[in-house]
Amino acid sequence: PSITRDVTIEIPNVTWEDIGGLKDLKKKLQKAVEWPIKHSAGFSRLGISPIRGVLLHGPPGCSKTTLAKAVANASQASFFSLSGSQLYSMYVGEGEALLRNTFRRARLAAPSILFFDEADVVGTKREGRSGRNSAVEERLLSTLLTEMDGLEQSKGILVLAATNRPQAIDEALLRPGRFDLVLYVPPPDQESRLEILRVHTRSMSIGDDVNLQEIAEHTEYFTGAELKGLCSEAGYVALREDIGAKAVCGRHFQAAMRSLKPALSETEIQ
Ligand code: ATP
Numbered sequence: 001p002s003i004t005r006d007v008t009i010e011i012p013n014v015t016w017e018d019i020g021g022l023k024d025l026k027k028k029l030q031k032a033v034e035w036p037i038k039h040s041a042g043f044s045r046l047g048i049s050p051i052r053g054v055l056l057h058g059p060p061g062c063s064k065t066t067l068a069k070a071v072a073n074a075s076q077a078s079f080f081s082l083s084g085s086q087l088y089s090m091y092v093g094e095g096e097a098l099l100r101n102t103f104r105r106a107r108l109a110a111p112s113i114l115f116f117d118e119a120d121v122v123g124t125k126r127e128g129r130s131g132r133n134s135a136v137e138e139r140l141l142s143t144l145l146t147e148m149d150g151l152e153q154s155k156g157i158l159v160l161a162a163t164n165r166p167q168a169i170d171e172a173l174l175r176p177g178r179f180d181l182v183l184y185v186p187p188p189d190q191e192s193r194l195e196i197l198r199v200h201t202r203s204m205s206i207g208d209d210v211n212l213q214e215i216a217e218h219t220e221y222f223t224g225a226e227l228k229g230l231c232s233e234a235g236y237v238a239l240r241e242d243i244g245a246k247a248v249c250g251r252h253f254q255a256a257m258r259s260l261k262p263a264l265s266e267t268e269i270q
Helices: 023-038 040-046 064-075 084-088 094-108 131-150 190-201 212-217 224-241 250-259
Strands: 008-010 053-057 078-083 112-117 157-163 179-184
Touching (some): 023 040, 023 053, 023 064, 023 157, 023 179, 053 064, 064 078, 064 112, 064 157, 078 094, 084 094, 084 131, 094 157, 190 212, 224 250
Parallel strands (some): 078 112, 112 157
Antiparallel strands (some): 008 078
16 A cells, blocks of 8 residues: 555645634744745745744644644645654554655645644654654654755745644754744633634524623633634534524523533643
8 A cells, every 4th residue: 555645635725814813923924934935936036045844832722733724725835744643653664654755745746834743752852752662753753854954955845843742842853944933822812712713603603692702701721622612512502402493592602611621721821
């Protein structure tokens, strides 16, 4: 079987408008990723070399993957996605082969964005590794470093990596010319929660009595993923009450909020 089969290739249809909040972060990504891809001629004319890698870190469910897709869409770039644990779980040698192959395909399909989720699984600090699997990690990490260093000649490819554990990332990945830009993707504040709720209720039929502002106030520590879950749970509650329901109302959201608890707490956000 072809190893290329395991790579997800898609042209993401996610746009900036699908992401609530994170205004500054979107601007930073536009500048670091979208401009160099869209205006590569201008960059080479002025002799500026664009960055090759961006590391996104932050708690799960706060849109790291969605941001990577949105920036690919905005840049009109092909999107390749790989995950550290996927590579790690493959047979000896296959993980490196898939990694190399994905870089190769990204070069052929340039401009491309290569999204590398759970980057810490491959790029773990050497001292933090467990003995038994250390060799596997070492080989994957050195393949990743070689591929990233090789990006110099190939224009129009940018690696976006994501992790929930930035402190576990090997310093080798953070050296100049690799992941030059490190961005924190925070859990949403109240204003962002309101925007996220607006995004996820956009295509729902909601009653006039639904006060999204109030829901945003009462969902402290909810991540974007949990707010999305809250909206669909409210829909389930409405249908359970009446399978012919025409709209999701305030009481359905209230019931959904009572049944869901955020996974994050204050200490994890600090
Ligand atoms: P993980 O670390 O678990 O991979 P992640 O940070 O990559 O998580 P995503 O996969 O991008 O998070 O987000 C999970 C879901 O939550 C997505 O379906 C997305 O639509 C929703 N979501 C998260 N943050 C936002 C946001 N700011 N606006 C709108 N939707 C969001």
